[in-house]
Amino acid sequence: MASVDVSGLTISFPLYHGDARSLKKTLGGALNRRALSGRFAQDNRQRVMVQALTDVSFSLCPGERLGLVGRNGAGKTTLLRALAGIYEPVKGRVLLRGRIGSLLDTSLGMNPELSGRENIRLRCLFSGLSEKAIAEVEQDVESFAGLGSFMDLPLKTYSSGMAVRLAFGLATAIMPQILIMDEWFMAGDASFIQRAEQRIAGLVEGAEILIVSSHMPEIISQWCTRLIWMEQGRVVMDGPTEEILHAYLSAEQ
């Protein structure tokens, strides 16, 4: 049974700069004192650090579909990346049980020198699938992505839309138990969105847990049963979709 358990998660990034003191001065000039003391700090190596997430905690059970909302820079992408295992916590703990599928970055886990077909095979082998299952996934992704002869050309020759179609098709072909997704995977031309939505609908029913970050209220309302509203790397509110969405949109006005 899949589960997600995040406890006291804190992540910060060093802001590399030739002269940390002048960067601090610049930041000090650009931001008010409260923002500076809240989000930026200097570590013991004199590096200026940006606190991307501070003390974030929540748990998810099977059937939960969590949406993350918040203004630009609130920490949504950092949280998704920490859940996908891309970022290590500075403090706290991230524990995921179940097969994870992440739609965060089209190039994640893909080799640009290999063709679409080879990338599919590689991912399937990595996931431990049998030859029969690999052939099924290959056929499924090929028909979903509709790349024609580009399936056999290196990924580096793909347009960004083609790369999204392949990454989306592949990530949704091997049914994950926990699906982690950035909203921009739902962007694209109208026919792609329609087909992507159908595929996600099947996946969301099959996947036990969905976590999606979005600025689009319609996606949030459609897909999520629960929302976390984040600001400045912290959880502001956590609860049922309609209640949190209403509070968030009212605060935005």
Ligand SMILES: Nc1ncnc2c1ncn2[C@@H]1O[C@H](COP(=O)(O)OP(=O)(O)OP(=O)(O)O)[C@@H](O)[C@H]1O
């Ligand atoms: N690799 C990085 N290096 C330095 N700072 C980073 C890095 N990634 C994120 N940050 C900082 O962490 C904070 C949170 O960023 P994050 O991208 O998680 O926000 P977000 O809510 O996803 O924003 P958006 O809605 O604009 O995508 C921001 O202040 C950002 O500048």
